[in-house]
Amino acid sequence: MTWPVLQQSAYEQLAALMEASLGLSLSMARKAGVALRLAPRLQRLGLDSYEAYVAFIGSADGATEFQIALDLLTTLESHFFREPQHFDLLESELSRLRPQRLRLWSAATAFGDEAYSLAMLLSDLQQAGRIGADWSVLGSDVSERALRGAVEALYSEDRLRHVTPERMRRYGLRASAGSVGLVQMQAALRERVEFLRLDLRRPVDELGPFDAILLRHVLPYFDARTAQALVERLLERLRPGGLFFTGASEAFGHLSLEPLAPGAFRRK
Numbered sequence: 001m002t003w004p005v006l007q008q009s010a011y012e013q014l015a016a017l018m019e020a021s022l023g024l025s026l027s028m029a030r031k032a033g034v035a036l037r038l039a040p041r042l043q044r045l046g047l048d049s050y051e052a053y054v055a056f057i058g059s060a061d062g063a064t065e066f067q068i069a070l071d072l073l074t075t076l077e078s079h080f081f082r083e084p085q086h087f088d089l090l091e092s093e094l095s096r097l098r099p100q101r102l103r104l105w106s107a108a109t110a111f112g113d114e115a116y117s118l119a120m121l122l123s124d125l126q127q128a129g130r131i132g133a134d135w136s137v138l139g140s141d142v143s144e145r146a147l148r149g150a151v152e153a154l155y156s157e158d159r160l161r162h163v164t165p166e167r168m169r170r171y172g173l174r175a176s177a178g179s180v181g182l183v184q185m186q187a188a189l190r191e192r193v194e195f196l197r198l199d200l201r202r203p204v205d206e207l208g209p210f211d212a213i214l215l216r217h218v219l220p221y222f223d224a225r226t227a228q229a230l231v232e233r234l235l236e237r238l239r240p241g242g243l244f245f246t247g248a249s250e251a252f253g254h255l256s257l258e259p260l261a262p263g264a265f266r267r268k
Contacts, residue, residue, distance in 0.1 A: 004042060006035035010050040017058050021066075022142075023201055023226035024074065037072045041065070071143045074221060078113040080120075080155075081162040083216070086245050087121055089264050090212060093243060094125055100132030105210045106139040107200060107234060108218035112150030112193070113159060115139030116185050118214070119192050120163070120171050138207070140198035150195050153185035200230050208237035214245040216263065219252070235267060242267050 011034065015026040026034060038053065045065070047053050057066040081087055094102070102122060106115040118137045125131045141147055160168065160183055172183040198204065200218075213234055219227045235256060238244055246252050248263035257265035 003035070003039040004049050006031060006038075006050045010054055011035075013054045013058075014050070017054065018070075018073070019223065022070070022199070023222050025221060025223045025226075026073070034073060038069060041068065041072070067144060071145045074143060078110055078217075079159040079162060080113050080117045082114065082117075083248050083263065084162065085248070085261065086214075086216075086264055087117065089261055090118075090243060090245075091121060091125065094122075095130045098130055099211065100134060102131060102135035102212075103208065103210045104135075104137045105208070105213045105237070106137065107198075107213055107215045109139030109141050109150060109195070110143065110146045111155075112139055112147075112153060112195065113155070114214060114216070115150065115193050115195070116153065116171075116189065117163075119189050120167050123171070123189065123192070124167070135192070137193045138196060138210075139193060140196045140200075142197065142199050144197055147195050147197055153190050154182050155184075157181050157183060200233070201226065204233060204237055209239045210237055210242060211239055212243040212245070213238050216245055217247045217250075219246060219250055238267050240267055 011026075011028075011031050014034070018024040018026055035050070038050070042048070042050065042053050045053070045056070047056070053069075056062040057069050104118050104122070106112075106118060109115045115137050122131065122135045122137070126133055126135065139147075139150055141150075160172065163172070168183070171186050171189050173186050215231070215234060219230070222230060231252075231254060235244065235254070243260075244257060244265045244267060246263045246265075248261075250263060252263075253259075254265070256268050258268055259265055
């Protein structure tokens with residue numbers, strides 16, 4: 001099938017719309033990927049150009065489609081225990097401190113892989129007597145579609161490839177015969193995780209405070225000014241001494257943060 005060509009003018013209009021609406025930054029390097037992700041939507045809507053699609057999602061009648069476009073452009077494929085060194089550091093810090101109460105926040109949780117990875121780790125630490133029983137995980141995201149998947153907690157085996165066999169036995173539940181290759185998180189684990197639709201550019205004063213906040217692989221989506229404001233807002237919800245994580249390859253610094261490892265910091 002031949003898709004329409006995403007012209008430079010249409011891409012610039014789309015980038016301007018996303019930046020004005022959400023502070024998202026669509027660089028030229030993402031142009032081909034954006035075209036690929038949105039092409040099926042043009043076919044579904046019967047549109048013959050990206051110009052027509054951009055005009056539609058920017059109109060009052062296109063609010064629902066705008067959310068779909070946002071989902072397609074910002075929801076990344078992920079997997080459990082991504083960047084395992086962060087989970088190792090978190091385990092080490094919590095084992096040293098032995099807190100009796102813990103609140104962790106996966107701030108860009110997408111389909112919940114990260115949030116449930118945190119829940120598995122905390123459950124293991126509780127069972128080992130290294131933390132108390134009063135713990136919970138919050139997962140938030142701007143994508144309604146992703147959050148519906150997170151609540152369902154049904155994942156392909158490939159996304160669980162870094163989960164140990166012991167954890168799979170403890171926390172995974174094989175899906176029905178009609179869903180071959182899928183695993184659902186056990187109900188006891190799901191009960192520990194709450195999901196919330198949240199635009200991180202808005203006030204989050206009602207949340208927290210948290211003992212650790214993970215904001216990984218999302219900052220590159222924003223322009224520098226928006227990203228800085230977003231980080232400032234989240235750090236206000238982090239306890240002094242709490243841990244803050246970004247993607248390991250994301251260059252980042254802040255006066256209130258003590259670097260611990262690539263992408264890992266402690267609030268002073």
